[in-house]
Amino acid sequence: xxxxxxxxxxxxxxxxxxxxxxxxxxxxxxxxxxxxxxxxxxxxxxxxxxxxxxxxxxxxxxxxxxxxxxxxxxxxxxxxxxxxxxxxxxxxxxxxxxxxxxxxxxxxxxxxxxxxxxxxxxxxxxxxxxxxxxxxxxxxxxxxxxxxxxxxxxxxxxxxxxxxxxxxxxxxxxxxxxxxxxx
Amino acid sequence: xxxxxxxxxxxxxxxxxxxxxxxxxxxxxxxxxxxxxxxxxxxxxxxxxxxxxxxxxxxxxxxxxxxxxxxxxxxxxxxxxxxxxxxxxxxxxxxxxxxxxxxxxxxxxxxxxxxxxxxxxxxxxxxxxxxxxxxxxxxxxxxxxxxxxxxxxxxxxxxxxxxxxxxxxxxxxxxxxxxxxxxxxxxxxxxx
Numbered sequence: 001x002x003x004x005x006x007x008x009x010x011x012x013x014x015x016x017x018x019x020x021x022x023x024x025x026x027x028x029x030x031x032x033x034x035x036x037x038x039x040x041x042x043x044x045x046x047x048x049x050x051x052x053x054x055x056x057x058x059x060x061x062x063x064x065x066x067x068x069x070x071x072x073x074x075x076x077x078x079x080x081x082x083x084x085x086x087x088x089x090x091x092x093x094x095x096x097x098x099x100x101x102x103x104x105x106x107x108x109x110x111x112x113x114x115x116x117x118x119x120x121x122x123x124x125x126x127x128x129x130x131x132x133x134x135x136x137x138x139x140x141x142x143x144x145x146x147x148x149x150x151x152x153x154x155x156x157x158x159x160x161x162x163x164x165x166x167x168x169x170x171x172x173x174x175x176x177x178x179x180x181x182x183x
Numbered sequence: 184x185x186x187x188x189x190x191x192x193x194x195x196x197x198x199x200x201x202x203x204x205x206x207x208x209x210x211x212x213x214x215x216x217x218x219x220x221x222x223x224x225x226x227x228x229x230x231x232x233x234x235x236x237x238x239x240x241x242x243x244x245x246x247x248x249x250x251x252x253x254x255x256x257x258x259x260x261x262x263x264x265x266x267x268x269x270x271x272x273x274x275x276x277x278x279x280x281x282x283x284x285x286x287x288x289x290x291x292x293x294x295x296x297x298x299x300x301x302x303x304x305x306x307x308x309x310x311x312x313x314x315x316x317x318x319x320x321x322x323x324x325x326x327x328x329x330x331x332x333x334x335x336x337x338x339x340x341x342x343x344x345x346x347x348x349x350x351x352x353x354x355x356x357x358x359x360x361x362x363x364x365x366x367x368x369x370x371x372x373x374x375x
Contacts, residue, residue, distance in 0.1 A: 036359045
């Protein structure tokens with residue numbers, strides 16, 4: 001009888017101790033935080049000339065001989081791991097006078113941006129087919145406005161065969177700049 | 184002899200009755216018994232389960248993505264009972280990687296007073312950069328309760344930000360499904 005009673009006391013004591021321990025323990029609340037960095041690919045042409053926007057990743061710009069050197073391309077880019085963006089340009093409307101062409105020189109990046117900025121290609125002759133002008137753009141931004149990003153320098157080239165008799169004074173050419181994934 | 188036997192039996196029966204009384208009655212109704220009042224320790228923590236989502240992006244060509252995003256939707260509720268001369272803390276740690284080039288900080292606000300009572304402790308004075316190691320975010324919690332409403336308790340202000348973007352922006356990767364788990368622990372009571 002005494003043994004049973006003692007066992008019972010021990011049992012109750014164990015339960016009480018165990019109970020006390022469980023409420024004395026630390027307890028934890030768990031919550032999940034969700035982070036999102038969406039891909040970004042947007043550009044803008046900074047110039048004194050007419051600009052029209054068709055989508056954030058595509059900019060149309062009308063150039064004239066006076067556009068000369070006062071154009072800059074700004075962009076922001078956030079890429080997925082292991083990928084890059086590039087910028088292309090093509091003549092999207094207007095027709096060049098016969099025996100003339102436009103060359104585009106894309107300058108090296110300058111500005112107050114950061115990140116893995118793109119690499120300009122050497123001078124190209126514009127055509128209706130898109131051509132790369134800046135490649136290997138990682139996650140970066142150029143800064144906004146003139147003197148930020150890459151300078152665009154247009155050169156109007158007139159062949160020897162060009163006839164001055166033609167009247168082309170009102171000729172305008174529209175270019176479309178597009179930023180897109182290199183993949 | 185027979186009479187003696189009967190008397191003995193009677194005395195024996197009386198004795199046994201006495202024994203029975205000795206076993207039952209004093210345990211139940213005897214005046215002067217001690218009452219055992221038991222207030223066990225209590226250590227309970229939970230949240231309002233609010234989803235916490237933050238996004239860093241831009242819509243301006245040439246601009247950086249947002250330098251920081253803040254979310255203060257999560258509230259933490261506790262009930263604590265501690266032994267005399269002891270207190271608890273709330274510690275925070277994360278499991279899962281914060282995206283490269285970014286950091287996550289947590290600044291708890293003092294507990295609301297509307298539905299609370301007791302010694303609710305003191306939040307850290309400046310935001311804590313969360314890591315895989317437990318760090319104190321609220322100290323000196325004693326016996327208290329915060330209330331149970333969705334906006335009772337300690338409001339958690341999370342800030343997710345770029346770390347020195349002029350140097351690290353190239354580390355940023357597009358990723359729209361990043362999950363980091365935060366563990367908020369109400370610690371065992373420890374002596375002051």
